[in-house]
Amino acid sequence: MTLAEENGINLFIPEVYDIVWSLVILAVIAVFFYKFFMPKFQAIFDERTAKIEGGIAKAEQAQKEAAEAKAKYESQLSNARVEAAKIRDDARAEASHIVADARARAEADAAQITANAQRSLESQQQQAMVSLKGEVGALATALAGKILGAKLQDSDVQSSMIDSMIADLDAKK
Amino acid sequence: MNEALLNGLALAADGPKFPTVNDFLLPQIIFPGTPFAMNRIIMVRIIATVIMLIILGISAARAKLIPGRWQGAVEWVIEFVRDQIVYQVMGKERGQRYLPMITTMFFTILVFNLCGIIPGFNIAATATITMPLVFAGWCFCQYWIAGIREKGLGSFLKDELFPKGVPAPIYILLTPIQILELLVIRPVSLTLRLFANMVSGHITVGVCLAATQWFLIEIPNKLWSILGVGTLAAGLIMTLFEILVAALQAFIFAMLTTAYINMSYPETE
Numbered sequence: 001m002t003l004a005e006e007n008g009i010n011l012f013i014p015e016v017y018d019i020v021w022s023l024v025i026l027a028v029i030a031v032f033f034y035k036f037f038m039p040k041f042q043a044i045f046d047e048r049t050a051k052i053e054g055g056i057a058k059a060e061q062a063q064k065e066a067a068e069a070k071a072k073y074e075s076q077l078s079n080a081r082v083e084a085a086k087i088r089d090d091a092r093a094e095a096s097h098i099v100a101d102a103r104a105r106a107e108a109d110a111a112q113i114t115a116n117a118q119r120s121l122e123s124q125q126q127q128a129m130v131s132l133k134g135e136v137g138a139l140a141t142a143l144a145g146k147i148l149g150a151k152l153q154d155s156d157v158q159s160s161m162i163d164s165m166i167a168d169l170d171a172k173k
Numbered sequence: 174m175n176e177a178l179l180n181g182l183a184l185a186a187d188g189p190k191f192p193t194v195n196d197f198l199l200p201q202i203i204f205p206g207t208p209f210a211m212n213r214i215i216m217v218r219i220i221a222t223v224i225m226l227i228i229l230g231i232s233a234a235r236a237k238l239i240p241g242r243w244q245g246a247v248e249w250v251i252e253f254v255r256d257q258i259v260y261q262v263m264g265k266e267r268g269q270r271y272l273p274m275i276t277t278m279f280f281t282i283l284v285f286n287l288c289g290i291i292p293g294f295n296i297a298a299t300a301t302i303t304m305p306l307v308f309a310g311w312c313f314c315q316y317w318i319a320g321i322r323e324k325g326l327g328s329f330l331k332d333e334l335f336p337k338g339v340p341a342p343i344y345i346l347l348t349p350i351q352i353l354e355l356l357v358i359r360p361v362s363l364t365l366r367l368f369a370n371m372v373s374g375h376i377t378v379g380v381c382l383a384a385t386q387w388f389l390i391e392i393p394n395k396l397w398s399i400l401g402v403g404t405l406a407a408g409l410i411m412t413l414f415e416i417l418v419a420a421l422q423a424f425i426f427a428m429l430t431t432a433y434i435n436m437s438y439p440e441t442e
Contacts, residue, residue, distance in 0.1 A: 014301075020208050032226050
């Protein structure tokens with residue numbers, strides 16, 4: 001027991017060779033950890049973080065692109081719809097325009113044709129009247145001459161008679 | 174006690190071979206008398222170091238982005254030291270500088286402590302005063318360097334020796350204690366806590382197993398075997414307990430080192 005008691009204090013006295021080996025070993029281990037072990041795992045951790053973050057970013061990017069594409073298609077679709085509606089409206093407007101045009105032209109044509117017909121009718125009538133006037137005058141004169149037996153000498157009387165006759169005809173008509 | 178029992182005790186007069194402090198004061202086997210002399214504990218330490226460096230070296234060399242089980246376990250320890258010890262105490266910004274140091278300490282102390290229960294080694298590589306003292310010395314240097322670098326020597330000493338918010342007369346008591354704390358208590362408490370834990374652990378397990386040997390094998394009277402079964406069970410339990418102590422002491426050492434270094438930094442809150 002006395003031996004143990006004497007040695008007991010030696011437990012707490014560092015030996016030179018123990019210090020040497022402790023320092024050597026710790027230095028070796030520390031170099032290993034500082035130069036190889038920690039940087040290696042740090043690199044792995046960083047790479048993993050980067051990869052996870054990259055993956056998330058990529059997914060977000062893809063989602064954003066998809067959303068953009070969708071928005072683009074939707075806007076194109078609505079544009080197309082608007083355009084189609086516009087084309088339809090235009091067509092309808094044009095059609096009604098064409099119809100109205102055609103109708104107006106037809107009416108104008110009809111009116112013109114009617115007017116032409118009227119005019120030619122009138123002129124024909126006038127012509128007929130003029131020629132009739134001449135012929136009727138001559139005929140009536142001849143007739144009257146024959147009836148009266150006497151030749152109406154005075155051309156002034158002649159023409160006034162004819163005029164009054166025509167006025168009579170006109171009034172009768 | 175009956176006659177036979179007493180006879181049995183008398184026959185094995187030497188008694189159980191209980192462990193003594195001489196288990197830690199071993200003869201120099203290699204290069205005796207030189208500064209490079211080795212005893213058994215130092216050989217255990219060197220072998221443990223070589224094994225640890227080989228295993229961790231292979232783990233690091235083969236480390237992949239997607240970890241396997243073993244790499245996951247190693248990473249778990251690294252992340253435990255990082256998140257639960259260093260970043261917990263110092264925060265990320267300050268802690269990054271000390272990550273390799275604290276990781277080195279934790280891994281090394283853990284492995285060295287575990288040697289105490291590895292069959293064939295049967296003694297912790299930290300079970301001489303010197304190894305814990307060297308670790309404590311490292312810690313000592315780091316907190317002095319940190320204090321001088323961050324505050325300057327004068328300001329560091331002023332903050333440490335004359336803590337703010339204390340009435341002036343108290344400094345008569347407090348300042349000597351703070352000097353002792355800074356120079357002696359911190360490193361010595363770190364050293365003794367680890368060393369004493371390893372010594373007592375070795376002795377506890379040793380006592381249980383020596384008693385088991387004695388009761389089960391060396392005493393002729395087999396009635397004592399019942400006690401031997403009890404001591405064997407106690408030896409098993411204490412061995413498991415030593416695993417816990419090994420990890421716990423590594424954790425405490427790393428934690429306190431981090432805390433001491435952190436105390437040298439100026440308070441910035």
